[in-house]
Amino acid sequence: MIAILGIGTWAWFHERSASAKASSANQRKTSAIPVTAAVAANGSIDVYFTGLGTVTPLATITVKTRIDGELMEVNYREGEIIHQGSQLVQIDPRPYQVQLEQAEAQLAKDQSALQNARTDLQRYETLIARNAVAQQVLVTQRSTVQQAEAVIKTDEAAVDSARLNLTYCRPTAPVTGRVGLRLVDRGNFVSAAAGTPLAVITQMQPMSVIFTLPEAQVPAVIDRRRADAHLRVDAMDRDKTRTLATGTLATLDNQFDPTTGTLRLRATFANVDERLLPNQFVNARLLVETKTNVTLVPNAAVQRNGTSTFVYVVTPDQTATVRHVTLGTTNAKRSEIAAGLSAGELVVTQGVDKLTEGALVAVQLQPDEGGAPALLP
Numbered sequence: 001m002i003a004i005l006g007i008g009t010w011a012w013f014h015e016r017s018a019s020a021k022a023s024s025a026n027q028r029k030t031s032a033i034p035v036t037a038a039v040a041a042n043g044s045i046d047v048y049f050t051g052l053g054t055v056t057p058l059a060t061i062t063v064k065t066r067i068d069g070e071l072m073e074v075n076y077r078e079g080e081i082i083h084q085g086s087q088l089v090q091i092d093p094r095p096y097q098v099q100l101e102q103a104e105a106q107l108a109k110d111q112s113a114l115q116n117a118r119t120d121l122q123r124y125e126t127l128i129a130r131n132a133v134a135q136q137v138l139v140t141q142r143s144t145v146q147q148a149e150a151v152i153k154t155d156e157a158a159v160d161s162a163r164l165n166l167t168y169c170r171p172t173a174p175v176t177g178r179v180g181l182r183l184v185d186r187g188n189f190v191s192a193a194a195g196t197p198l199a200v201i202t203q204m205q206p207m208s209v210i211f212t213l214p215e216a217q218v219p220a221v222i223d224r225r226r227a228d229a230h231l232r233v234d235a236m237d238r239d240k241t242r243t244l245a246t247g248t249l250a251t252l253d254n255q256f257d258p259t260t261g262t263l264r265l266r267a268t269f270a271n272v273d274e275r276l277l278p279n280q281f282v283n284a285r286l287l288v289e290t291k292t293n294v295t296l297v298p299n300a301a302v303q304r305n306g307t308s309t310f311v312y313v314v315t316p317d318q319t320a321t322v323r324h325v326t327l328g329t330t331n332a333k334r335s336e337i338a339a340g341l342s343a344g345e346l347v348v349t350q351g352v353d354k355l356t357e358g359a360l361v362a363v364q365l366q367p368d369e370g371g372a373p374a375l376l377p
Contacts, residue, residue: 031360032361033351033354033359033360033362034351034362035320035348035349035350035352035362035363036350036351036364036365037346037347037348038298038301038346038349039345039346039365040295040296040341040343040346041296041343041344042295042296042343043293043294044290044292045291045294045328045329045334045336046287046290046329046331047287047288047291048331049221049288050240050284050285051212051213051265052211052212052281052283053209053210053212053281053282053284054209054210054281054282055207055208055209055277055278055279055281056208056210056266056278056279057177057204057208057278058203058207058208058268059177059203060200060201060202060203060278061174061175061177061201062197062199062200063171063174063197063198063199063200064192064196065091065168065171065190065191065192065196066192067165067192068190068191068192069095069169069189070091070188070190071089071185071186071187071188072090072186073090073186074182074185074186075088076088076089076179076182076199078181079179079180080178081176081177081204082179083173083176084173084176085172085173086172087170087171087172088171088179088198089170089171091168091170091171091190093166093169096165096166096169097166099162100159100163100165102162103155103158103159107152107155107156110151110152110155111152111155113148113151114145114148114151117145118145120144121138121144124137173201174201175203177202177203178204179199180201180202183197183198183199184196184198202278205271205274206247206269206270206271207271208250208266208267209247209267209276209282210264211265211267212260212262212263213262213263214262215261215262215263220288221249221252221265221286221288222252224288225249225252231248231249231287231288232246232248232249232286233248233267233285233286233287234246234284234285234287235247235267235269235282235283235284235285236283236284237282238281238283240285244275245270245271245273245275247268247270248267248268249265249266249267249286252264252266253265253266265284265286267284291328291329294328294337295337295341295343296334296335297335298335298366299330299332299333300350301335301349302325302327302335308324309324309326309327310322310324310325311323311337311341311347311348312352312355313341313345313346313348314346314348314363318362318363319358319361320348320355320357320361325337325338325340350366
């Protein structure tokens with residue numbers, strides 16, 4: 001009877017102890033705070049300098065007339081690509097053709113006079129040897145020949161001027177680019193004195209962006225450019241959410257702006273799809289360096305207060321602890337942890353507002369791109 005009583009008592013206490021442990025475990029599991037976490041990993045991150053920029057074409061040409069006359073033809077359509085050397089308009093050439101014919105006629109007349117003067121000079125030189133004419137007559141004839149030669153040069157210049165005016169009747173595109181809206185219509189009278197624009201041509205390919213960087217960042221750019229002459233520059237939209245074009249750094253200005261403490265830089269872009277338009281506002285992002293083998297965490301894991309930067313690290317016993325860290329480079333998605341955290345540790349990215357030091361957590365791994373979230377064991 002004593003043995004039976006002892007065994008029964010032991011069984012009762014054992015069952016009650018197991019029930020208490022199960023109840024405690026269930027209570028502990030119920031009190032755990034659900035959070036999402038990510039693993040700190042080794043990786044690479046780009047270092048960018050960003051400045052405000054304006055799209056500036058390498059060439060913008062305002063074609064104006066250099067002569068006066070009626071506009072006979074307009075040979076371009078608004079917005080089309082004009083190739084270098086293409087004729088843009090036709091100005092009435094008839095007045096300048098008449099001037100050319102007059103100049104050529106005057107040249108022929110004066111050439112005939114020069115020929116007569118030279119013939120007389122040869123005759124006087126023959127007669128002077130026989131003392132048949134005075135010396136003064138020979139000297140005068142030589143001056144006459146020189147004057148006639150000078151007149152010929154003047155006539156030739158007049159012919160060249162008339163021919164040049166005929167060339168000005170057919171203005172051509174000095175560069176290849178896109179022509180703007182039509183500025184003058186056929187039948188109008190254009191004048192060089194009035195400065196009437198005939199067309200505006202903007203070179204679209206390649207295109208450049210002029211942007212500014214603060215003085216403190218310029219030495220790093222100069223050092224990096226000496227090591228690599230082709231630094232990448234991304235032209236971002238106003239919200240910095242979309243890359244419009246990718247190009248290279250072309251040059252730096254030769255002086256700082258004393259009022260802003262910034263330096264202007266020019267980047268060039270192929271602009272094949274013509275997504276960059278003149279005077280467009282962009283954010284220029286200059287790639288200065290790529291850091292490798294650094295510890296990276298999602299930006300959502302980084303927390304800040306008034307005095308420090310920290311993350312919540314999940315310990316092996318499923319509790320959260322505060323870890324103060326030092327940040328390095330940051331981009332739109334990830335941050336470099338320069339000190340305070342090692343690769344492989346688990347950091348909380350969602351549910352941070354509910355956590356305190358030592359709080360019990362129920363962790364769910366943050367999903368990667370295209371992957372489903374996974375529960376930690």
